[in-house]
Structures are given as C-alpha cells and as structure tokens.
Amino acid sequence: MWWNAHVDAALRDLIVDDESRLAFRVDHRVYCDPTIFEQERHLIFERCWIYAAHASELGKPGDFVARTIAGRPMIVVRGSDGVVRALLNTCTHRGTMLCKQSSGNARVFRCPYHAWTFDTMGRLRGLPGREAYGDAFATEAFDLAAVRTESYRDFIFVTLDARSPSLSEYLAGAKEYLDLIVDQSLGSGMEVVRGTQRYGIAANWKLLAENSIDTYHVMALHRRYLDYVADQGVRPSPPRGRALQLGNGHAVSISTPPVAAKPVAYWGPPMPIAQKPAIHALQQRLRDAYGDARARSIGETYRQLLIFPNLIVNDTVATTIRTWDPVAHDRMDVTAWALVPHGQPPDERAHALQSFLTFFGPGGFATPDDVEILESCQHAFVNREVRWADCSRGMNKVEPSFDDELQVRAFWRRWRELLTGESATGTR
Amino acid sequence: MNRADLEDFLFHEAALLDEWRLDEWLALWCEDGRYIVPALDAAHVDPREALAIVADDLTLLRSRVEQLLSGETWAEVPRSRTTRMIGNARVLEHDGDRVRAASSFVVHRHHRDKLDVFAGTYRHELVVAHGAVRIREKRVLLVHDLLAQGRVSIVL
Numbered sequence: 001m002w003w004n005a006h007v008d009a010a011l012r013d014l015i016v017d018d019e020s021r022l023a024f025r026v027d028h029r030v031y032c033d034p035t036i037f038e039q040e041r042h043l044i045f046e047r048c049w050i051y052a053a054h055a056s057e058l059g060k061p062g063d064f065v066a067r068t069i070a071g072r073p074m075i076v077v078r079g080s081d082g083v084v085r086a087l088l089n090t091c092t093h094r095g096t097m098l099c100k101q102s103s104g105n106a107r108v109f110r111c112p113y114h115a116w117t118f119d120t121m122g123r124l125r126g127l128p129g130r131e132a133y134g135d136a137f138a139t140e141a142f143d144l145a146a147v148r149t150e151s152y153r154d155f156i157f158v159t160l161d162a163r164s165p166s167l168s169e170y171l172a173g174a175k176e177y178l179d180l181i182v183d184q185s186l187g188s189g190m191e192v193v194r195g196t197q198r199y200g201i202a203a204n205w206k207l208l209a210e211n212s213i214d215t216y217h218v219m220a221l222h223r224r225y226l227d228y229v230a231d232q233g234v235r236p237s238p239p240r241g242r243a244l245q246l247g248n249g250h251a252v253s254i255s256t257p258p259v260a261a262k263p264v265a266y267w268g269p270p271m272p273i274a275q276k277p278a279i280h281a282l283q284q285r286l287r288d289a290y291g292d293a294r295a296r297s298i299g300e301t302y303r304q305l306l307i308f309p310n311l312i313v314n315d316t317v318a319t320t321i322r323t324w325d326p327v328a329h330d331r332m333d334v335t336a337w338a339l340v341p342h343g344q345p346p347d348e349r350a351h352a353l354q355s356f357l358t359f360f361g362p363g364g365f366a367t368p369d370d371v372e373i374l375e376s377c378q379h380a381f382v383n384r385e386v387r388w389a390d391c392s393r394g395m396n397k398v399e400p401s402f403d404d405e406l407q408v409r410a411f412w413r414r415w416r417e418l419l420t421g422e423s424a425t426g427t428r
Numbered sequence: 429m430n431r432a433d434l435e436d437f438l439f440h441e442a443a444l445l446d447e448w449r450l451d452e453w454l455a456l457w458c459e460d461g462r463y464i465v466p467a468l469d470a471a472h473v474d475p476r477e478a479l480a481i482v483a484d485d486l487t488l489l490r491s492r493v494e495q496l497l498s499g500e501t502w503a504e505v506p507r508s509r510t511t512r513m514i515g516n517a518r519v520l521e522h523d524g525d526r527v528r529a530a531s532s533f534v535v536h537r538h539h540r541d542k543l544d545v546f547a548g549t550y551r552h553e554l555v556v557a558h559g560a561v562r563i564r565e566k567r568v569l570l571v572h573d574l575l576a577q578g579r580v581s582i583v584l
Binding site: 102193194195196197198199200201202221223224227228231232270333334337338346349350353354356357358361362363365367368369371372373376 | 465466467468469470473475476477478479480481482483487488491492495498500501502503540573574575576577578579580581
C-alpha cells in the first residue's frame with residue numbers, strides 16, 4: 001500500500017476468502033450501503049488510475065472530450081502544445097461548469113458566467129476588467145486544475161492521487177493483454193468509432209464489473225444469442241480456456257474457439273458467408289506478422305479484460321471499451337465505444353459494428369438481459385436473510401477455467417485491499 | 429399517400445407493437461428492410477460507419493421477434509406493457525411507390541413496477557404497391573442523450 005489506511009475490521013469481514021475451505025463469499029451489504037459507497041469514492045475512485053479517453057478521440061490540438069471520470073466532470077484535451085491533459089471542468093472563478101459540450105475542438109474554454117477564459121493547456125488567459133483585481137493578482141493561481149494523466153498504447157487514464165505509482169506499474173499484467181488487443185491493428189493503431197452507447201443501470205457499479213468478466217452466465221442467460229448463432233447454421237465447438245489474476249485487481253478471461261464472430265479475425269454470425277475470404281486473409285496477415293501462436297491469440301481467441309475498477313475491454317464479438325461511472329450505491333451510468341483498427345476497410349468496419357450491436361448494448365441480444373439481472377439483484381438484496389454472494393467456483397483448481405470465478409475473486413481481493421489496507425494473498 | 433393514409437398506417441403499426449402481434453408486424457416489412465436505432469450522438473450517420481444501438485436487417489429482426497415471442501428475452505419476461513402516442517405525422521416525399529415520412533412518438537413502457545419513457549422521431553421509408561404498404565426502413569431517432577435505463581428490449 002502506498003498510503004496508510006487503518007484496517008477496518010467491519011469492512012474486512014464483508015468478504016470471506018478462505019482457500020483452505022474453498023470458500024469465497026461477498027456480503028450483499030457491499031452493494032447496498034451508502035456509507036460503503038462514500039468510502040469507495042475516496043479509497044478507490046480517488047486513488048486508482050481511471051480510464052478517461054482514447055487518444056484517437058483527441059487527434060489534433062484543441063480536440064477535447066468532456067465527461068464524468070471517477071465521478072468528476074473533467075475536460076480531457078490535447079493542448080496547443082500537443083500534450084493531453086485532464087482538467088477539472090470547474091471554473092476557478094466561481095465554480096461554473098466550463099464546458100457543456102461532450103466533445104469538439106476548442107481554441108479556448110470561456111466560462112459563460114463572467115467570461116474568464118482558459119487556453120487548451122488550462123492557463124487563465126483572460127478575464128474582463130483585470131484592473132479591478134489590483135497588481136498583486138496572480139493569474140497563474142487561477143489556472144484550471146490539471147489531473148495526473150498517463151497513457152498506455154493510446155488508452156488514456158487519470159488519477160486524482162498524486163502519490164500513486166505510474167500507470168505502467170498500476171496496469172501490471174494487464175498490459176500484455178492490451179498489447180494483444182492493439183496488435184490486431186498490425187501497427188496502424190486502434191481508433192474509437194463515432195457513436196456512443198450511454199445508458200443507466202439502477203444497480204451497484206460493482207455488479208457490472210462482476211457481470212462483465214463472468215463467462216459462467218453466458219450459457220444460461222444469453223441462450224437466445226447462442227440460439228441465434230445456431231440458427232445461422234453455425235455449431236461452434238465448446239470453448240475452453242482459463243482466467244488469470246493480473247495484479248492490482250485486473251483480470252482476464254480467455255477462451256477459444258470463439259462461439260460467434262471475432263471481427264479480427266474469426267468468421268461467424270452475423271458476418272455473411274461472403275466475408276470468409278477476407279477473414280482468412282486477415283488471419284494470414286496476422287500469422288505473417290506475429291507467427292502462428294500469437295496470431296491465434298490475437299485473432300481467434302475471446303478475451304474479457306477487466307482493468308480495476310471500472311474498465312472492461314472486451315475482445316470478443318467486437319473490441320469494445322466499456323466504462324461506468326458510479327452515481328450512487330444503487331445507480332451507475334455506462335458508456336461504451338467500439339474500437340477498431342485505424343484505416344480498417346469499410347466492409348470490415350461495418351461487420352465489426354454489426355457484430356458489436358448484435359450482442360452488446362441496450363438493443364443487443366445480450367446486454368438488456370444483463371441489465372435486467374443486475375437491477376433484479378439490487379432489488380432482491382433487500383432480503384438480508386440471504387447474506388452472501390458466492391464466488392467460489394473453480395477454487396478447487398490450480399488453473400481455474402475461463403468460466404469459473406477467479407476473475408471475480410481478483411476484483412474483490414483488490415477491492416478489500418483498498419478499503420481495508422490489508423493485503424490479499426489468494427491465488428485461486 | 430396523404431397524411432391520413434400515413435397516420436392510418438402508423439397507428440396500425442403502433443397497435444401491432446403494443447399488442448405484441450409481432451408476427452403480423454414482421455409481415456409489414458420488405459425483404460431488404462432495415463430497423464435502425466442510431467446512437468444518440470450519431471443519429472444521422474450510417475450504422476456501417478458509426479456505432480448504433482440497433483441496426484437489424486430482416487434476418488436479425490426476425491430473430492429479435494422470435495426471441496421476444498418465445499420468452500427467451502429475459503428483460504421482456506413478463507412482457508412489458510407499452511402504449512405509443514404518435515403525432516406530427518408528415519409525408520416528406522412521395523416518389524413513385526416510395527414514401528419518406530416523419531412522425532413524433534412517445535412510448536411508455538411498464539415493466540416490473542417501473543415506467544420507462546422513450547421519446548423521439550420516427551423516420552419511415554415505405555413502399556406502396558398494389559394497395560399494400562411495406563416498411564423498407566424505420567429509423568428511430570431518440571431525443572435522450574443518456575438513456576435512463578439500458579433495456580431497449582422492446583421494438584420501438
């Protein structure tokens with residue numbers, strides 16, 4: 001731990017992690033208690049590196065996105081000096097939200113209230129009636145507050161903790177999985193496609209972290225998607241694979257063969273048959289560039305990558321960035337984007353987007369049912385007689401399967417470390 | 429097609445959807461039909477180029493309806509009760525057998541003690557042939573920039 005937190009015994013007991021008894025349980029109180037939510041704000045969202053934006057959204061100087069990150073309104077902007085900064089979206093004069101537009105290109109940010117004006121590096125450059133403040137007035141004391149910002153392979157993260165380790169150290173074992181995702185672009189880099197899915201879920205934010213890396217539920221809850229795939233004449237072999245804890249609460253679930261399409265590069269519904277030759281050509285290009293094993297890992301393997309606490313990069317039926325902002329103990333706002341190789345041919349992009357939509361998002365064949373489930377969990381937790389959520393699946397194995405719950409345990413072990421200051425040692 | 433004809437058609441479509449007569453609703457579609465709910469920040473961009481919420485061709489739309497009617501769509505078990513108000517109907521263009529139309533809608537959905545509201549504009553592209561009206565494209569332009577809930581599990 002890089003800060004001093006006292007061990008909170010009451011919080012410690014909310015999770016039972018006992019490898020000798022193959023027991024892993026989470027007290028439902030973690031989803032329901034507003035005081036725990038307040039502690040999470042400080043101990044998790046103000047300490048961890050939180051995903052903010054993708055560099056492709058900020059191509060040229062002045063490009064910005066304004067969004068809520070770690071519960072805070074921020075402007076992430078590429079300054080006129082080319083440097084990407086995250087600035088708190090609060091005017092240093094009287095506290096107005098400076099920028100209401102969700103994205104765009106700006107030369108300056110001008111406060112609508114009294115016209116204080118900041119450049120794209122956050123410096124106060126103008127205020128009407130400057131002479132009324134006297135000679136001692138130091139404009140630099142009123143520059144916009146910049147939040148620590150670092151990026152890894154174009155994924156831009158911010159942290160509100162000046163003392164936290166570097167992003168690279170924080171990402172730990174997750175980096176090589178981000179590498180696998182980015183390397184599908186064969187060196188051209190990835191880009192976020194225009195069009196954002198934004199929706200609320202009336203449930204605790206941690207339920208979505210669990211749900212997004214839980215592959216156990218797919219066969220049961222997402223039967224209709226698998227039936228749709230089967231109706232297209234495709235009978236996939238049962239996937240096999242494993243899950244890994246990647247350090248700092250990050251985790252990945254890895255499985256192959258894919259049960260449906262992977263845009264780069266495995267043919268399956270909803271791609272038309274006519275797309276097969278293009279997919280085979282893509283596979284060959286990956287093999288030429290990376291060799292057979294890595295090409296299969298990049299192109300013919302599904303992965304759900306959780307970067308603690310609130311980023312999921314799915315590399316399955318599509319490559320997706322999904323993050324969610326915790327609004328209250330029983331409410332989150334989700335944002336999802338499609339990530340594709342830069343310069344991808346139009347037909348391939350169209351199929352990638354279609355594959356995304358057919359499974360993910362509020363209108364997909366899977367996500368609405370997940371949302372319904374998470375909201376129903378939040379509703380049913382009120383029965384305090386049923387105290388525990390069980391996450392012990394696969395604890396009896398040295399290498400838990402992709403559809404066991406090691407990835408869920410990885411999340412909770414880190415969660416407890418951050419809330420109690422007590423190190424977790426569980427490996428299974 | 430005049431405005432009254434358009435309204436008759438839109439009201440009929442709304443009734444089929446509200447009454448879960450989804451097989452009859454499917455029969456209104458052309459084989460090359462597209463049902464599109466664009467993402468809220470890319471309302472006028474082709475779903476081949478921008479992420480949408482729904483962009484079904486008829487194969488996907490048939491599957492969607494089958495999943496709804498079979499009870500496999502957990503978000504729609506039990507079936508939501510909906511009521512659609514459609515107004516401000518306008519025939520924008522009538523060229524041969526093709527009609528482009530715009531209308532405003534409010535869909536109220538009640539499910540599991542919760543009431544959700546969807547509001548926006550429909551853009552229909554219709555084909556009128558031999559006295560029958562068929563849908564070639566239905567584009568649902570929502571006004572929400574953040575959906576209050578994540579279940580566009582009914583057909584809008």
